[in-house]
Amino acid sequence: MTYVIHGATGAQGAPVVAALTAAAKSVTALTRNPDAVVDGARVVAADHSSTEELTAAYRGADAVFVHLPVVSEDDRRIHAHHIVAAVRAARPARVVFSTSGAPIDADTAGAAAMLVSGLAEVGVSHAVIAPTFYLENLLMPYVVDAVRERGVLPYPIRADFPASWASHLDIADAVVALFDRPDITGVVTVGQYPAITGPDLAEAFGARFGKSVRFEPITPEQFRSSVAPLIGEDPAADVAAFYTAMSTLPDRSITAENSAQKLLGITPRTTGRWLADIGL
Numbered sequence: 001m002t003y004v005i006h007g008a009t010g011a012q013g014a015p016v017v018a019a020l021t022a023a024a025k026s027v028t029a030l031t032r033n034p035d036a037v038v039d040g041a042r043v044v045a046a047d048h049s050s051t052e053e054l055t056a057a058y059r060g061a062d063a064v065f066v067h068l069p070v071v072s073e074d075d076r077r078i079h080a081h082h083i084v085a086a087v088r089a090a091r092p093a094r095v096v097f098s099t100s101g102a103p104i105d106a107d108t109a110g111a112a113a114m115l116v117s118g119l120a121e122v123g124v125s126h127a128v129i130a131p132t133f134y135l136e137n138l139l140m141p142y143v144v145d146a147v148r149e150r151g152v153l154p155y156p157i158r159a160d161f162p163a164s165w166a167s168h169l170d171i172a173d174a175v176v177a178l179f180d181r182p183d184i185t186g187v188v189t190v191g192q193y194p195a196i197t198g199p200d201l202a203e204a205f206g207a208r209f210g211k212s213v214r215f216e217p218i219t220p221e222q223f224r225s226s227v228a229p230l231i232g233e234d235p236a237a238d239v240a241a242f243y244t245a246m247s248t249l250p251d252r253s254i255t256a257e258n259s260a261q262k263l264l265g266i267t268p269r270t271t272g273r274w275l276a277d278i279g280l
Contacts, residue, residue: 001062003179004028004092008043009036011136012067012098015172017041023176030057048079054086063094063179068102068111072234076111084118095119095126096178098171101133101242104187127178128187132252135167135274138201142226144280147213153202154216156223156243161198164191164254169277170268177264190260192268195253204271208280220244 003020007013008029020027021040029038034045046053048069058064066083068076087095097119102112119126138144138153146152157163174190198215206213224240231239246252260266269277 002026002028002060004030004044004057004061004064005041006030006064006066007069008038008041009033010069012100012168012171013065015168016065016175019172019176028057028061049082051082051085051089054082055089058086058090058092061090061092063096064092065096065098065175065179066115067098067100068115070231070235072232073111073238077114080111080115080118083115084122087119087124088122091124093125094179094182095124096129096175097126098129098131098175101131104128104130125182125185127185129171129174129178129190130187130254131166131171131190132164132254133166133191135165135269135271138205139278139280140227140230142223146216147205147209151206151211151213152216153198153205153213154218154222155198155201156218156220156240157198157246159198159215159217161246161249161251162195163197163252164189164193164195165201165271166191166268167274167277169274170260170266173266173268174260174264177260177266181264184263187258188260188263189254189258190266190268191254192270193254193256193259193261195251196271201271204275207272208275220247 003025005013005016008017009031017027017029027041029041029043030046036043044057046057068079099112102110104113104116116128146154170190202213202215220240220243224236228236
């Protein structure tokens, strides 16, 4: 069986590639860098903005893992359009899409919602992985350096805001499971359940670092200015808008009914387990 993985050298795609190659699966690693080397995989350079290149990569695939890059929302919509067009043309046997935490409600005009509705219209077998917040966000220098230097974990959510945090490793576990479970379609939520709060995160970091760590709520604007040098001004503005919207909600918890725990028998890592697994 042949598996095509978007962003194969990136934070989300690389763990999926690693899990598949470890199981001796045939993997096609999609990347924008034609000179990239991915152990155990065939590398194919494909541009998200080219239906033709994506179609060629998808054709004959048993499964494709898709997630949208961290660029401006306008560019993400363009990418979503070409991905759906390529799936329509190539008709891979199975598609698994991670929303990366973006909203996918029917009345949302965002790229993730556009891609979900497009896959449904095409009619190929597919599942949608819906995480809430990524634990890897806490590895950004602005956050983890504050933990190390000041014993503070800063993040743009309220201290009493429960969320179902998940790691990229948890997403990879769900992707690999869904590749083998074409009977599971629709949305699968991935994250810690029951949900945890910012102080819970700080406690886990403190236990790992062997020091007292407290949670510090910051504003979306503070977060925007901290991530802009890493991801660019437009994506950073979109991130800030996302957290501003989150501030109006009571929580961002998954529900048990469509969770990976129930549907796939997979329990996402605790924050402490994740920290240990990445060797921080």
